[in-house]
Amino acid sequence: MLKMSSYLITFIIALIISYFVTPLMRKIALKFMIMDKPSSSSVKTHSSPTPYLGGLAIYFSFILALFLATIFLELQWEHIYVILIGGTIIMFLGLIDDISSLSIYLRFIIQILVACVLVVFNIRIMFIYPSYIGILFTIFWVVGIMNAFNIIDIMDGLAGGVALIASLALLFIALPTEEIYVNFAAAALAGSTLGFLKYNFSIRPDKKALIFMGDAGSLFIGFILAALSMGTSYTKMNDIALFSPLLILGIPIYDTFFVMLLRFKQGKPIFHGSHDHIALRLEVLGFNRKKVVLIIYLISVLLSLVALLLTKVKIAWAIYIYLMVGTVSIIGAVKLGKIKMDTTELNLSK
DSSP: OOOHHHHHHHHHHHHHHHHHHHHHHHHHHHHTTOEEOOOOTTTOOOSSOEEOOHHHHHHHHHHHHHHHHHHHSOOOOTTHHHHHHHHHHHHHHHHHHHHSOOOHHHHHHHHHHHHHHHHHTTOSOOSSSSHHHHHHHHHHHHHHHHHHHHHHTTSTTHHHHHHHHHHHHHHHHHTTSSOHHHHHHHHHHHHHHHHHHHHHOOSSTTOOOSOOOHHHHHHHHHHHHHHHHTSOOOOSSOGGGGGTHHHHTHHHHHHHHHHHHHHHHTTOOTTSOOSOOHHHHHHHTTOOHHHHHHHHHHHHHHHHHHHHHHTTSOHHHHHHHHHHHHHHHHHHHHHHHTSOOOGGGSOTTO
């Protein structure tokens, strides 16, 4: 088994590359006016144009870190090249959408095709039978997680921070596994997102994001995490620990279903943007945006720790833990759903 130091080196390499590449991407975005403009008040939550291409920085850092790992740490490509090919297609899909909006149908078609590539190379959900049902769930999982990360990317540092926490959770849970590529890729993604967060999030209330990851970043991150989550067995303690990714990626999954349910009840198109997100509802309760993001970080960490716990306990305790998390989630959804949303209450200057 490779030493933990190998994963730490990969993490540091990705972090350093991202730290220096991100401001370079910001300059390129400014030069070519690749900006996220708050032109649609019904969707956008920022008040001034902000450069895109942060996702491109995350992508390059991730790729280069893994490439260097193959040279100096003797990492075998195996499944890595499949994930990189799919991730590259998804990154460019998001980048094109950032620069010139694509139709939602074309986006879904490409995402489904890329998910099918993973299936062809046997990166898929293995525990659902018959196999064709498992394949359908795999496609749904990959496409769903990609778009879930895209949906939560509404505040400075939110999607990047949740991705960082999820990556580290997958790394630590997957350490005992024979699928070494999961460990290296998770370490690389964690380092890449942390380097990006230096320019995307600060706890200082007066400091705004210098760059956004855009769809290129959120879709790419979602794809990588969805693929990695299917690459480890999680535990031999109990079979239902296989559902740990639902907790590790709980924030984007929960917010996506919460928003879709509310839009459905209100008779709104479920794929159109709105201000129904959990983060914005917490803001209406009186928390400023920095505190909202930190609260969501904390919840994400707690869910990841619960996921880790699930891999260590017997099935009876695992069932009890799932029931507790499910109960709290339902109660939280009911309470959050009762908050009356008024865009005039949202401070878009934060």
